Amino acid sequence: MDPNIIKQEINNWYYQFSNDIFRYVFLMIGDREQSKDILQETFLRAYNNYDSFDGKNVKSWLFRIARNLTIDLIRRKKHLSKLR
Numbered sequence: 001m002d003p004n005i006i007k008q009e010i011n012n013w014y015y016q017f018s019n020d021i022f023r024y025v026f027l028m029i030g031d032r033e034q035s036k037d038i039l040q041e042t043f044l045r046a047y048n049n050y051d052s053f054d055g056k057n058v059k060s061w062l063f064r065i066a067r068n069l070t071i072d073l074i075r076r077k078k079h080l081s082k083l084r
Helices: 003-029 032-048 058-083
Strands: none
Touching: 003 032, 003 058, 032 058
16 A cells, blocks of 8 residues: 555544543553653554554554553563662
């Protein structure tokens, strides 16, 4: 698929779902800046992995990406605190 079409679709998804995804991540971690970073990484991953999207439920797919990124962050924080 044409990269410009993919960019436009990801852009449309961002305007549709970014507020909901941000709130979801923020509720999980309570940090505004890290929530913004995860939001940005969510859409970057969606763009880079567009080929793996099955075309069925974009909102669920994006939330799953955001959830996984958030869980990874929580695990890293937990691991770092054990090292101290």
